[in-house]
Structure formats: structure tokens, C-alpha cells
Amino acid sequence: MKHRHIIGCLLAGALCATPAMAQELTGTLKNIKDTGAITLGFRDSSIPFSYLDDSQKPVGYAMDICYKIVDAVKKELKLDKLEVKLNPVTSSTRIPLLANGTIDLECGSTTNNAERQKQIAYTNTHFLTASRYVSKKSSKINSIDDLKGKAVVSTSGTTNIKQLTEANAEKKLGANIIPAKDHAEAFLMVETDRAVAFVMDDILLASLVAGSKAPDDYVISKDAFSKPEPYGIMLRKDDPAFKKVVDAATSALYKGGEGQKIYDKWFTQKIPPKGLNLNSPMSAELKNQYAKPSDSPDPDAYK
Amino acid sequence: MNYNWNWSIFFEPAPGGTGTYFDMLLSGLWLTIQTGIFAWIIALIFGSIVGVLRTLPSKTAYWIGFAWVEFFRNMPLLVQLFLWFFVLPELLPRSWGLWLKQMPNAPFYTAAIGVGLFMSARVAVQLAAGIASLPRGQKQAATALGLTTFQGYRYVLLPIAFRIIMPPLTSEFLNTIKNTAVAITIGLIELTGQARSMQEFSFQVFEAFTAATVMYLLINIVVVTGMRFLERSLAIPGYITGK
Numbered sequence: 325m326k327h328r329h330i331i332g333c334l335l336a337g338a339l340c341a342t343p344a345m346a347q348e349l350t351g352t353l354k355n356i357k358d359t360g361a362i363t364l365g366f367r368d369s370s371i372p373f374s375y376l377d378d379s380q381k382p383v384g385y386a387m388d389i390c391y392k393i394v395d396a397v398k399k400e401l402k403l404d405k406l407e408v409k410l411n412p413v414t415s416s417t418r419i420p421l422l423a424n425g426t427i428d429l430e431c432g433s434t435t436n437n438a439e440r441q442k443q444i445a446y447t448n449t450h451f452l453t454a455s456r457y458v459s460k461k462s463s464k465i466n467s468i469d470d471l472k473g474k475a476v477v478s479t480s481g482t483t484n485i486k487q488l489t490e491a492n493a494e495k496k497l498g499a500n501i502i503p504a505k506d507h508a509e510a511f512l513m514v515e516t517d518r519a520v521a522f523v524m525d526d527i528l529l530a531s532l533v534a535g536s537k538a539p540d541d542y543v544i545s546k547d548a549f550s551k552p553e554p555y556g557i558m559l560r561k562d563d564p565a566f567k568k569v570v571d572a573a574t575s576a577l578y579k580g581g582e583g584q585k586i587y588d589k590w591f592t593q594k595i596p597p598k599g600l601n602l603n604s605p606m607s608a609e610l611k612n613q614y615a616k617p618s619d620s621p622d623p624d625a626y627k
Numbered sequence: 628m629n630y631n632w633n634w635s636i637f638f639e640p641a642p643g644g645t646g647t648y649f650d651m652l653l654s655g656l657w658l659t660i661q662t663g664i665f666a667w668i669i670a671l672i673f674g675s676i677v678g679v680l681r682t683l684p685s686k687t688a689y690w691i692g693f694a695w696v697e698f699f700r701n702m703p704l705l706v707q708l709f710l711w712f713f714v715l716p717e718l719l720p721r722s723w724g725l726w727l728k729q730m731p732n733a734p735f736y737t738a739a740i741g742v743g744l745f746m747s748a749r750v751a752v753q754l755a756a757g758i759a760s761l762p763r764g765q766k767q768a769a770t771a772l773g774l775t776t777f778q779g780y781r782y783v784l785l786p787i788a789f790r791i792i793m794p795p796l797t798s799e800f801l802n803t804i805k806n807t808a809v810a811i812t813i814g815l816i817e818l819t820g821q822a823r824s825m826q827e828f829s830f831q832v833f834e835a836f837t838a839a840t841v842m843y844l845l846i847n848i849v850v851v852t853g854m855r856f857l858e859r860s861l862a863i864p865g866y867i868t869g870k
Contacts, residue, residue, distance in 0.1 A: 415827060416823060416826065416832070419826070419830050419832045420630075420832050420833070423628050423629050423630040424628045424630075425628070425629070439828070439829060439830070440830045442631060442633075442830070443630075443631050443829075443830035443831065444830065475729070477814075480811075480814070480816055480820060480823065480824050480827075481823050481824035481825075481826070481827030481828060482827065486642040486828070489642075500731070502734075502814055503814050503816050503820070503824075504814045505811050505812050505813075505814060505820075509812070509814070512713060513814075516713060516716070516717065516728065517725065517728055518728045518729075518733070560629045561629065561631065562629065563629075
């Protein structure tokens with residue numbers, strides 16, 4: 325009987341193979357091993373975390389960290405060759421594409437908060453940023469109180485617009501809050517005087533200002549709307565084996581000197597495509613985070 | 628698929644403190660309806676004028692109509708809204724531009740007028756086609772009765788032409804409502820915008836967009852039913868559109 329022969333072989337194979345394998349692979353790791361490929365999701369304009377350079381290749385701080393994770397996964401699975409596929413994502417598509425298995429890691433600038441952790445998981449925080457505002461020097465907005473009764477823009481659907489709305493109610497600013505579709509458009513509103521200030525993560529403001537026509541015309545506020553909040557690389561929830569590998573890889577990267585080198589490359593030196601320099605040395609909070617990596621969504625955990 | 632479904636998300640309070648996520652979507656729906664109706668009124672008025680211009684014997688009138696239609700329908704709507712909102716104020720004298728920029732609700736008016744003008748080109752083409760489909764005798768009969776051109780259009784040609792193009796006008800009305808979704812590009816947080824905000828805050832993408840889809844479907848069903856009712860009540864027995 326041909327069939328019985330095959331089944332016999334399969335059973336024998338399974339029995340023989342079991343002791344050899346340390347443990348059964350599940351979830352993402354199994355998938356990567358089966359297909360010999362891992363897919364990274366990248367953003368097209370999240371400078372300097374994940375964006376396209378002049379040859380349309382995704383580069384950035386988060387991309388570099390993701391490539392280190394890929395190396396660790398390759399080592400863990402003892403693969404000779406691991407193909408890296410790249411897939412563009414936007415803020416609207418990142419969750420569905422992660423959930424349906426199109427991408428395995430989202431390498432960008434996604435804020436890690438408790439509500440979002442109900443849907444996905446994050447590895448160790450790679451950046452911390454507070455909510456501040458940028459305005460034209462000529463409009464002389466020196467503190468949050470100066471925004472009273474003015475038009476203020478922020479990107480719709482971000483944690484920043486939420487903080488702005490709260491501050492507006494709490495401090496009775498009576499500011500007219502304009503939601504914009506994305507960061508570039510929000511900045512354009514300040515550039516064309518439709519709004520006096522743009523509230524956003526300070527690092528993104530720094531990159532927008534650095535890339536603008538007249539960087540000297542703008543000033544980023546000292547006042548902040550929030551404590552520094554963590555950014556994390558997203559992965560699928562309920563996949564402890566994969567998360568363990570990814571966490572171990574990022575933890576080793578940050579604790580060793582290599583993480584600092586990658587940081588300096590993107591935040592304190594000239595970066596492609598226009599040779600901008602963000603001039604943002606590592607903050608005290610992020611130094612703490614590098615010494616003691618964590619994936620906590622709570623800003624207070626990073627003090 | 629590794630996705631955490633949570634349909635009760637709609638009843639959870641949304642950040643921003645104005646109510647639940649469902650309230651957020653409803654406020655978006657209301658803005659969509661307002662923008663859609665305002666845009667449709669503009670589309671009908673300008674579309675009718677330009678549509679008539681295209682059928683007049685005058686060469687100048689024809690060319691004005693032609694230029695209008697080609698200008699508005701050959702540029703993507705997204706680009707048009709962007710031009711109206713960001714580029715137009717820069718081209719005006721500085722004080723006018725500032726006045727435009729500081730107008731409250733600027734995205735709403737820009738969106739309604741922008742979508743309205745875009746759709747007016749389509750209404751114009753359909754109306755011109757409707758008028759052209761009338762037998763030539765109609766126009767000649769109007770002239771023979773001693774009616775002026777204006778009267779001929781007002782009492783003879785347009786009443787029939789509008790009845791003929793009622794079914795395509797219904798779909799243009801639906802398109803107008805759906806096209807308002809493009810207005811998020813200039814910061815009008817209507818239904819699609821609210822669905823996007825909801826997914827950013829809660830990460831429940833599929834729930835947010837399912838709800839938005841259902842809401843669009845509901846408005847459009849109401850519009851289709853209403854227009855069909857109108858079509859039937861206006862039908863004249865004996866004409867091609869009547870029974």
C-alpha cells in the first residue's frame with residue numbers, strides 16, 4: 325500500500341526529528357523559516373527614522389535597528405540566507421498589514437501607548453520624544469499661553485492633537501485647532517500663515533524645520549505639551565517566541581556601543597538625501613533607556 | 628489573521644473628551660452631509676448655466692462653456708482642492724490672502740466650493756447632452772411660437788432635458804457626496820477623516836472603516852430613494868421619461 329508507506333515514513337520522520345529540534349517553532353519564526361524571508365514595513369517620509377533616500381531605498385535609524393534584528397533572527401534560526409523584503413506602510417495601513425502577515429516588523433516612528441498595545445506588541449523603545457510646537461520667529465510665540473485665541477495646527481489622529489485639545493480646554497486658551505492630514509501639510513499651514521503654530525513630536529519638527537526653505541525663520545518651543553513618549557518597532561501580538569528574539573537583539577544593540585553609533589549617525593551627522601543635520605544629541609531619558617531597555621508604554625518609566 | 632476584534636470600541640470614550648468614538652463618527656457624517664449638499668447646490672447652479680452655454684448658437688458662449696468644462700474635469704480633484712486652499716491665497720494681494728487664510732471654517736468652504744465646481748463640469752456635460760437629445764423640432768416650435776431664446780430654454784427645452792438626465796444626475800449626486808472624502812487633504816475632518824482619526828487613536832482599523840462604509844452606504848441609499856421618488860413624481864405621461 326503506497327499510502328500506508330508514506331504515512332509510516334512521515335511518522336518515523338516526526339519521531340526521529342523531534343529530539344533533534346530544541347523546540348517546535350511557532351508563529352512568525354516558523355513563517356520566516358518556512359519562507360526563508362522576513363518582511364520589513366517602512367515609512368516613506370518619517371525622517372530620520374524611516375524614509376526614502378534619493379535612490380528610493382528605505383533608510384533611517386529604525387531601518388538600521390531592524391536590519392540588526394534581521395541578523396539576530398537569522399542567527400537564531402541558523403539560516404545561511406535570509407531574504408529581506410521591504411514593504412511600504414502608511415499610518416493607515418500599518419496595522420492591517422501587520423495583522424494579516426504582510427509585514428513582520430514595522431520600522432518607523434510609531435508611538436507606544438497602552439491603548440495601542442491591546443492590538444499589537446512593541447519591542448524595546450528606540451526613541452523618546454515630547455510634544456512641542458514650531459512657530460515662525462516673527463510671530464513671537466514664546467510660551468504655550470501665547471497661543472491664546474490663535475490658529476494652531478496638528479496632524480489629525482495623532483496623540484499630539486489629543487494633548488493639544490486637552491491643554492486648550494484645561495488652560496482656557498480658546499485656540500482654534502486645525503487638524504491637518506499629515507505632517508508636511510501641517511507644516512505648510514505654518515509656512516503659509518494659515519496657523520501660527522504646529523504641535524508635533526519635537527524630533528519630527530526638527531526634521532521639518534531642517535528641510536524647509538528657510539530653517540532660520542522657525543523656532544521650536546521650550547514648553548512641552550507632554551512628557552517624552554516612547555517610539556517602538558511594532559510586531560504582532562501574542563507571539564512570545566518572536567518577541568523574545570527581537571527584544572534580545574535590540575537590548576544587546578542598545579547596551580553595547582553599537583546602538584549609540586547608529587544614533588549618532590542619524591541624529592548628529594549629515595543624513596541623505598539633502599545632507600541635513602538634525603543636531604539632536606541623545607536625551608537623558610534615552611540614555612537611561614539604552615542602559616536599561618524596556619518596552620513600557622508609560623512615559624514615567626523612562627525618567 | 629492576528630487581529631484583535633473589538634466591536635464595543637464604538638461605545639468607548641474617544642480621546643478629546645467630546646464623547647464616544649461613535650459620536651466622533653457621527654460628527655464626521657454630519658459634516659460629510661453638509662459639505663455634500665452645499666457642493667451639490669453649487670454643482671447644479673453652475674452646471675446648468677455652463678450646460679446651457681454649450682448648446683447656445685453663440686460661438687463665444689460655446690467656448691466659455693468648453694473652457695469651463697475642460698478646466699475642471701481634466702485636473703484631479705485632489706490637486707484642485709490643494710490649489711484652491713494652498714496656492715490661491717498666495718497669488719492674491721497679501722491682505723486678501725490673509726483674509727482668506729484666517730476665515731473661520733476655511734476648509735469647509737474651500738471643500739464645498741472646490742467639489743461643487745469640479746462636479747459642475749460633469750453636470751454641464753450631461754445637461755448639454757440632454758438638450759442635444761431633444762428633437763430639433765422642439766426648439767423650432769418654441770421659436771415659431773414667438774418665444775425668446777431664454778423663454779425657449781426656460782419653458783420648453785430645460786424642463787424636458789432635466790427629466791431626461793435625472794438618472795445620471797442621481798449618480799452625480801452620489802459622486803459629490805463620495806468626493807467630499809478628498810477634503811481631508813485640506814484638513815476637513817469629515818467621515819473618512821474621523822474614521823482615520825479613530826483608527827489612529829484606537830488602532831481598531833477595520834471597525835472604524837466598516838462603520839464609515841456603512842454610513843456612506845446609508846446616506847447614498849437615502850439619496851437614491853429620494854431621487855427616484857422625485858423622478859417618478861416629475862414624470863410626464865407620454866414622454867420618454869414618463870410611462
